[in-house]
Amino acid sequence: MSSSSLIYLDYQATTPCDPRVLEKMMPYFKEIYGNPHSRNHDFGWKAEQGVEAARAQVAATIGADAKEIIFTSGATESNNLAIKGAAKFYSEKRHIITTQIEHKCVLASCRQLEREGWEITYLPVGKTGRIDLDQLKKAMRPDTLMVSVMAVNNEIGVIQPIEEIGAMCREKGVLFHTDAAQAVGKIPLDVKKMNIDLLSISGHKLYGPKGIGALYISRKPRVRLEALIHGGDQERGFRSGTLPTPLCVGLGEACALAQQEMESENSRIEGLRKQFLKKIFSSLSDVTLNGDEAYRIPGNINLSFAYVEGEGLMMGIKDLALSSGSACTSQSLESSYVLRALGVDDDLAPTSLRIGLGRFTTHEEVDYAADSICRAVLKLREMSPLWEMAQAGIDLRTVQWGQHH
Amino acid sequence: MSYSKRVIDHYENPSNVGSLNPEDKDVGTGLVGAPACGDVMKLQIKVNPSGHIEEAKFKTFGCGSAIASSSVVTEWLKGKTLEEAAQIKNADIASYLALPPVKIHCSVLAHEAISAAISDYSLKQAPKL
Numbered sequence: 082m083s084s085s086s087l088i089y090l091d092y093q094a095t096t097p098c099d100p101r102v103l104e105k106m107m108p109y110f111k112e113i114y115g116n117p118h119s120r121n122h123d124f125g126w127k128a129e130q131g132v133e134a135a136r137a138q139v140a141a142t143i144g145a146d147a148k149e150i151i152f153t154s155g156a157t158e159s160n161n162l163a164i165k166g167a168a169k170f171y172s173e174k175r176h177i178i179t180t181q182i183e184h185k186c187v188l189a190s191c192r193q194l195e196r197e198g199w200e201i202t203y204l205p206v207g208k209t210g211r212i213d214l215d216q217l218k219k220a221m222r223p224d225t226l227m228v229s230v231m232a233v234n235n236e237i238g239v240i241q242p243i244e245e246i247g248a249m250c251r252e253k254g255v256l257f258h259t260d261a262a263q264a265v266g267k268i269p270l271d272v273k274k275m276n277i278d279l280l281s282i283s284g285h286k287l288y289g290p291k292g293i294g295a296l297y298i299s300r301k302p303r304v305r306l307e308a309l310i311h312g313g314d315q316e317r318g319f320r321s322g323t324l325p326t327p328l329c330v331g332l333g334e335a336c337a338l339a340q341q342e343m344e345s346e347n348s349r350i351e352g353l354r355k356q357f358l359k360k361i362f363s364s365l366s367d368v369t370l371n372g373d374e375a376y377r378i379p380g381n382i383n384l385s386f387a388y389v390e391g392e393g394l395m396m397g398i399k400d401l402a403l404s405s406g407s408a409c410t411s412q413s414l415e416s417s418y419v420l421r422a423l424g425v426d427d428d429l430a431p432t433s434l435r436i437g438l439g440r441f442t443t444h445e446e447v448d449y450a451a452d453s454i455c456r457a458v459l460k461l462r463e464m465s466p467l468w469e470m471a472q473a474g475i476d477l478r479t480v481q482w483g484q485h486h
Numbered sequence: 487m488s489y490s491k492r493v494i495d496h497y498e499n500p501s502n503v504g505s506l507n508p509e510d511k512d513v514g515t516g517l518v519g520a521p522a523c524g525d526v527m528k529l530q531i532k533v534n535p536s537g538h539i540e541e542a543k544f545k546t547f548g549c550g551s552a553i554a555s556s557s558v559v560t561e562w563l564k565g566k567t568l569e570e571a572a573q574i575k576n577a578d579i580a581s582y583l584a585l586p587p588v589k590i591h592c593s594v595l596a597h598e599a600i601s602a603a604i605s606d607y608s609l610k611q612a613p614k615l
Contacts, residue, residue, distance in 0.1 A: 390524055392549035396489070396497060430521035430547065464503050464553065466528035466545040467521060482520030483598075 088446045090403040092380055092439035093235050093263060098331070099288040099440070105334040106290065109327035117324050118315060128326045135333025142336040143261070143280060144271035145297050151316040152329050155294035156262035157186040158309075159281035160229075162296055162320065163258045164190040166306030167227055167279070168199055171256075174226035178202045178255075180212055180241075181422040183231050187260055191229075204230075206422055209373035210239035218249060227256040232264035232280075236406065236419040236435060237372030238381025240268060247276030256304060262286050262294075266339025267347070267378045272297055278304045282336075284328065288440060289335030293328035296320075346440060351379040353438050353447045358382065360451035365458055367471075371423060371433060382436040385425055388468040389461045391432035397457030401450050404435040430467055430477075489550055490584035496554035501561050504543040506530040514607025516599040525552045525592065529599035531563060531571070533607055539563045539571060544599075551589040555579050555596035568604050 089097075109131055115124025117132045137147040153159045164187065168177065179191055181203045191201045202220045204212050212230060221228075228250050230241050243259060250257035258279035264270060266287040272280055277297070284293040298304050298319065312321030339346075361368060367387040386394065391405050406417035420433055436450065462468040467477060489497070505528075508515045512533050519526040525548035532541040542560035546553045558579060563571050579585075579593035 388547065390548050390552075392524075393497075393547075393553060396550040430524075430526075461547075464500065464545055465547040466517065466526050467547045469505065469528075469545055477521065482522070482526075483518050 086400055087402050088400060088450055090401055090436050090438065090442070090446075090450055092437035092442075093238070093286070093435060094404060094437065095285045095291065096288045096439055097441060098285075098290050099335060099338060101338060102289055102331050102334045106327040106331040109330050113326065115326075117326050117329075118313070131326055132324055132329045135329045135331075138333035138337045139282065139295050140297075142265060142270070142340045143277075143282075143297060144273050145280075146300065149272075149297050149300050150295050151298060151319045152324055152332070153294045153296055153320055154292060155285070156184075156260060156281045156283035157294075158320075159283075159294050159296040160184070160186045160258075160260050161190050162306060162309050163279040163281060163298075164227070164229055165194065166309060166319075167256055167258070167304070168194050169307035170305050171226050174224050176200045176202070176222050176225045177227045177229065178204060178217065178220050178225060179229045180204045180206060180231070182206055182210065182234055182236075182419045183229065184235055184260055184262070187229055187231070208424055209376070210234060210237050210371070210419075210423055211241060211373055211376060212246075214242060214245055214249065217246065221249075221253050221255060225253070225255050227258055229258040229260070231260040231262075232270065233261070233267060233378055234372070234419065235263050236417060237383045237423070238263070238377040239372040240264070240376040240378065242376075243270075243277070244275045250278075251276040263378070266336065266343060267380065269343070272299065278302070282332075284332040284335060287335050287339045290328050290331040293325060293332045295332065347379050350438050350442070353442055353444065354379050354382060356444065357436065357438070357447045357451050360448065361455060364455040368458075369425075369431070371420060371425060380438045382438070383420075383433055384436070385420075385431035385433045386458050387431045388465050388471055389432050389458055390430065390465075393461055394432050394434070394457055397461065398450075398453050401453060403437065403450075406433050406435065489554075492558075492583050493550050493554040493585070496557040496583075497550040500544075500553055500557040502541075502543050502557065503545065505545060506532055506541065506543050511610050512607075514603040514605075514610070516602025516604075516606060518598045518602055519548070519595050521547065524548060525595055527552065527556050527595055527599045529556060529559065529596075529603045531603045531607060533568065537567050539566050539568070548592065548595075549589070551583065551585055551592040552595065554583050555585075555592045556599065558582060559596045559600060563600070568607070571600060572604060574600055 115128040117128035119125025140147045256278045260281045262283035278299045280297040282295040285291040369385045371383040506513045516529045528545045534540040542563040544556040546556045576593040576597035
């Protein structure tokens with residue numbers, strides 16, 4: 082799909098903008114450039130029509146009403162607004178429950194509230210990466226304002242039991258926010274059926290443009306938030322600032338396409354995933370799939386390769402654009418708090434790769450990537466003293482290693 | 487991270503990957519580093535009766551710079567006496583491979599591996615008390 086020799090396998094980091102989306106956006110850059118908030122002329126009215134049609138498209142994707150959608154700059158802003166905005170508005174309730182594997186923008190918003198006097202419970206996850214509903218129930222208190230649990234994790238692709246969490250929150254009268262940046266267009270979402278009060282959406286994770294996102298804010302029951310950005314009271318006062326018409330239109334079209342094509346796209350990507358895993362597991366031992374096997378989106382593959390160092394591996398697969406993490410504190414790779422929360426065994430010094438497949442990934446690319454990874458891992462294991470020791474039956478956990486550098 | 491051409495060459499075609507029998511009396515083995523730090527090097531030397539290093543082998547778990555550092559060291563060790571081998575400095579390795587500051591520890595580790603292999607060999611030669 083591109084002229085470069087790099088193969089793009091990082092669809093959880095971002096997705097390319099779908100050409101059909103871009104095509105819908107172009108007139109709003111060129112001809113329909115009016116301010117959608119201008120009330121006095123056709124330039125403004127046309128722009129407003131574009132924005133409102135897009136709002137309806139976004140709403141339809143998650144079973145919401147258009148009036149319940151506000152546009153933001155992205156999921157980071159949506160998550161900040163949902164969490165801090167609700168905390169500030171309902172400030173008599175001082176407790177929020179989230180998980181240890183949320184995206185950084187949720188964790189950082191919670192940390193900020195902690196500094197301001199709120200109490201936060203960070204639920205652990207099991208080896209599968211899913212939260213335990215009993216633990217959630219036990220964590221709920223009379224002063225619990227909100228539960229914020231992501232629908233799909235960005236590193237391991239694991240899907241949380243959203244409907245069950247929603248039911249539990251509704252029963253207890255607790256707000257339910259979900260960061261659905263990785264979920265919209267990938268799994269069916271229905272905010273009414275799932276009792277979701279607040280839901281964050283990102284444009285660039287679903288083949289839309291970067292710089293746009295949305296927040297669903299339930300009207301029935303009515304959820305209120307204190308705004309973070311003040312100004313001309315656009316977006317019903319929740320989020321001031323002139324709307325970027327082309328980006329709104331792009332997000333709307335991206336949502337509509339994702340909705341229409343979700344089923345066929347998921348089954349195609351699932352095929353690619355199986356093909357990839359079959360190659361990997363038939364050539365390599367000591368490889369683990371991180372996260373639940375059943376509850377996950379097809380486009381995410383997170384694998385740990387034992388006895389292979391991360392940077393060395395990345396150097397061997399230079400023509401693959403993907404993400405690497407490590408549960409250990411290797412020198413230059415960022416250690417992954419998500420993998421650590423899953424209890425990935427760092428005694429075996431594994432390196433994990435996140436292989437993100439998506440709309441434009443081809444069979445050839447998947448084959449090539451799997452072959453390259455197998456070749457690099459085999460070569461590095463041949464060179465790895467840890468692999469040699471493991472093959473000789475030595476338990477690496479019992480070895481006295483040297484001092485840390 | 488941009489690697490020097492020499493690092494890339496040694497990463498892609500490393501010299502002297504392999505193992506010698508650590509039980510042999512004429513073999514010295516050094517195992518340094520730790521998995522948790524992201525680097526483990528095993529360096530082995532085989533010393534002939536005239537006191538020269540006849541063979542040097544390595545296995546390294548680590549980044550490209552760590553692999554290149556150990557590969558270079560095995561090349562340099564061959565033919566040297568233990569005294570000469572002990573003269574190899576980590577700065578020699580770092581400058582030969584043009585390692586950036588964040589990768590200096592790879593050359594330090596390779597240097598430690600040489601010392602460890604030499605002392606293992608010397609210990610084996612020392613008369614048993």
